[in-house]
Amino acid sequence: MIRRVAVTGGTHGNELTGVYLVKKWQQNPELVQRESFETLTLHTNPEAIKACRRYIDRDLNRSFATADLENPPNHYEAKRACELNALLGPKGAEQTAVDFILDLHSTTANMGLSLVVSSDSPLTWEAVRYLCAKVPELKVYRWRGDEEDAFVDSIAPNGFAIEVGPVPQGVLRSDLFMKTEALVYHLLDFFERRNSGEAVPETAQKVTVYDHVGLIDYPRDANGDLDGMVHEARQDQDFTLIKQGDPLFRKLDGTVIRYEGEEPLYTLFINEAAYYEKGFAMTLARKITL
Numbered sequence: 001m002i003r004r005v006a007v008t009g010g011t012h013g014n015e016l017t018g019v020y021l022v023k024k025w026q027q028n029p030e031l032v033q034r035e036s037f038e039t040l041t042l043h044t045n046p047e048a049i050k051a052c053r054r055y056i057d058r059d060l061n062r063s064f065a066t067a068d069l070e071n072p073p074n075h076y077e078a079k080r081a082c083e084l085n086a087l088l089g090p091k092g093a094e095q096t097a098v099d100f101i102l103d104l105h106s107t108t109a110n111m112g113l114s115l116v117v118s119s120d121s122p123l124t125w126e127a128v129r130y131l132c133a134k135v136p137e138l139k140v141y142r143w144r145g146d147e148e149d150a151f152v153d154s155i156a157p158n159g160f161a162i163e164v165g166p167v168p169q170g171v172l173r174s175d176l177f178m179k180t181e182a183l184v185y186h187l188l189d190f191f192e193r194r195n196s197g198e199a200v201p202e203t204a205q206k207v208t209v210y211d212h213v214g215l216i217d218y219p220r221d222a223n224g225d226l227d228g229m230v231h232e233a234r235q236d237q238d239f240t241l242i243k244q245g246d247p248l249f250r251k252l253d254g255t256v257i258r259y260e261g262e263e264p265l266y267t268l269f270i271n272e273a274a275y276y277e278k279g280f281a282m283t284l285a286r287k288i289t290l
């Protein structure tokens with residue numbers, strides 16, 4: 001049984017889709033209420049929302065590593081991460097306050113409607129399979145970093161993030177707002193049907209997944225400053241294949257840097273504004289069926 005679900009927005013304070021969906025639901029809670037479980041809606045980073053910035057001191061969506069929760073650094077997001085862990089987790093516990101966290105994000109990249117999934121839990125993937133059947137345009141990116149998963153949704157045993165784009169930081173777009181909203185209702189309906197013991201026959205048996213392979217940084221000079229940009233032929237080509245020799249970057253002097261990898265892979269999160277500081281221009285993924 002799913003007893004309690006959290007739908008969170010504003011983890012990045014300048015991603016307004018989630019900020020205003022949560023506001024809408026707090027004004028109209030019946031929209032996210034279902035008979036068999038409780039839905040909690042919540043702004044995770046209120047100070048960043050007020051400032052319309054991604055974060056105040058540190059990216060909140062990288063602040064849920066166990067070591068940071070046990071011994072928090074002295075800044076706003078670390079403190080907030082501990083509060084959220086107490087409210088929704090605690091991370092790794094047998095009994096957590098919520099069973100599932102859906103964290104709402106937007107991206108400046110042309111990612112369409114997509115899920116970022118880092119959990120391996122069977123319930124998480126059952127929900128992914130259901131949503132893929134309900135919403136054919138939905139894409140699934142499985143993130144696997146080298147370090148412990150420190151995302152907001154990692155403090156519950158099940159969950160994922162929605163990423164929707166392209167939408168600039170600090171901007172609301174009604175088309176992507178409504179698509180995100182509809183996806184959330186599908187997920188809540190899935191939990192309701194599952195709780196009732198009803199068979200959910202339309203749940204897909206197999207899903208196409210873009211499985212994380214690696215990151216590519218921009219061309220940079222000796223000081224680490226940008227020395228080029230995403231090539232015009234690669235811009236907006238999220239979820240498309242890149243092959244050896246395809247143009248990747250255009251340097252400031254006009255020269256073209258080409259993709260050298262031997263394996264054709266898919267490019268995602270191309271030219272996302274928030275990742276300039278993180279040192280990557282796009283992610284690479286392998287298309288697989290799960």
Ligand SMILES: [Zn+2]
Nearest residue numbers: 012015105106
């Ligand atoms: Zn975000």
